[in-house]
Amino acid sequence: MSACTSPSVPQADATTNAIAPYGTDGYNFAYLDERTKRMIRRAILKAVAIPGYQVPFGSREMPLPYGWGTGGIQVTAALIGPQDILKVIDQGSDDTVNAVNIRRFFQRTTGVRVTTRTVEATLIQTRHRIPETPLREGQILVYQVPVPEPMQRLEPREAETRTMHALAEYGLMHVKLYEDIARYGHIATTYDYPVRVNGRYLMAPSPIPKFDNPKMHMNPALQLFGAGREKRIYAVPPYTRVESLAFDDHPFTVQRWETACALCGATDSFLDEIITDDRGTRLHVCSDSDYCESRRAAHAQRAHHGGTPWTS
């Protein structure tokens, strides 16, 4: 639990349950029945035991569409308890419609406390980002995964890619990256950038920007990946090696911006580009809305105490 609360950060909205359009009578806590949760937990345990390995599981048809986070939702539903504090983000933000919808789903079906604060959450479900604020031991980050197989675009047949994983034969991916370098002079993959977990399995980190890849390495939090449509779960246990593929003469690098966040002045966060008028004027702001708001709140507090803004 964090001590630094800020009035500018919206707190859990308890009123949303009252305006739910359809009731949730007749459904279990967190929607899934307990047998299904057990099945998913078994898959999660196996995934944790074999970091980066895709464990097939009996993915259920959820009341949200496939491709919209059903894998992450099932993992979260299997783990969530009444004491948990849940944060849901999409593109780094708590306020995008899909994040709002998934958060509402868990509010309706569990009534747990929700938060937008990374430091406060015990469970964070995410799509496409890892929070900028470093995670700590005991937190669980649940990724929504559209395509769990990192080599699917290169070899669509699962029977083939399964064999490659079994043999740790990842030449296909190295050749793809090499061809990028031969053609463009650099690796032309900017998100869902393939990683090697614990020196063994090749893994899709889900479509996070490669900017976030280094955060996966030796992270104190448990990272779980759920792919509902493809019916796979995989995991990166705490303090596990996660290496982005690279070559000795072409080391892995991440995106950098020449500007700072226009709202909080951060120079170390992933920035979204926003077009602000019809002349194409552009503005860069943090994609992680909690990180941005926390920094602005800290500035405001410092300014109040006579400090200077724009220093972190």
Added chain:
Amino acid sequence: MYVAVKGGETAILNSYRLLDAQRRGDSTIPALTVAQIREQLKLAVDRVMTEGSVYDPDLAALAIQQACGDLIEAIFLVRAYRATLPRLGYTLPLRTEQMTVTRRVSAIFKDVPGGQILGPTFDYTQRLLNFPLVDSEPPQPEPRVPAPASPQVSAPPDWVPRAVDWLNREGLIEHEPIPLNDPAPKDLTREPLRFPADRSTRLQNLARGDEGFLLAMAYSTQRGYAHSHPFAGEIRLGRVAIEIQPDELDFVLSIGDIEVTECDMVNQFAGSKDVPPQFTRGYGLAFGHCERKAMAMSLVDRALRAPELGESATSPAQQAEFVLSHSDSLEASGFVQHLKLPHYVDFQSELELVRRMRAQAVAGAQAIAHQEETGS
């Protein structure tokens, strides 16, 4: 100054209200009831039951109403509900040869024991819009005209044997014996699809598969994308008993009837080293009256058997991973439509990459132009 986008929650709640209004339409027109949909849009109900994998006309009708008539959305609603239902037990295999048929046609025999029964079908309607229906109550159906007595075929018996079974008497068509030890089929709603998939798993997938997708796949096999020479051995529609045998009883209980459409497709098979030439089968089964679906399913089933029959499998419809991984409307619709979700983080990464690559290209072109100018 840009202000971070808030209000997603309000927007979602408002979209619910707008959707309700769209569903209701003009409120001076009486609202549809679930019973009306169940009784008067039977074929829509049947498709939702088939692809939703639940035999429950009331539930399917409710889903169709809630989905404003979008059948794939209705199938989604039914599936999501179905996923929460407990398994109380398993029925015995359906005995469709004991079906009480309301429709039964075979294209391979002019007449068969049990007769050809046209039943309710669009097949021989002339597709003319019935304009008077627009403004008035539809007329009551006319009474049936009794069929002229046929000299060869007596009135249909209680149940009619499958037409395809007559081919068996000469060994002309493959036998489908119950496999050794009659292994329990996989339950695709409880276990993920893995490859290679056995035939019962494939058929389960096809039964739940999207009708439009299967139709296109089946059609492709008729146009050279698979060596298929099909004949409709038999298509039958009717009611069959659902039977269970509880562990503690040594007899079978019938717990009710369901209506199903069954299709037996007969295909040529050139034979192999070990097997003389004979006909092979493709099979289709659907809840209710879903004839297009059952026929398409049987063609795709047969095409997917290519590897086990020693045929080359080069066409899309013969490749199990291609067909079975893309047949499910929920998976396909969800993933295609997820492109509506925000992707601006990934797009930002791509923007940065494309800008960098364009800058490199321009710089490269300038360098070449400079070299040419200076003649070096």
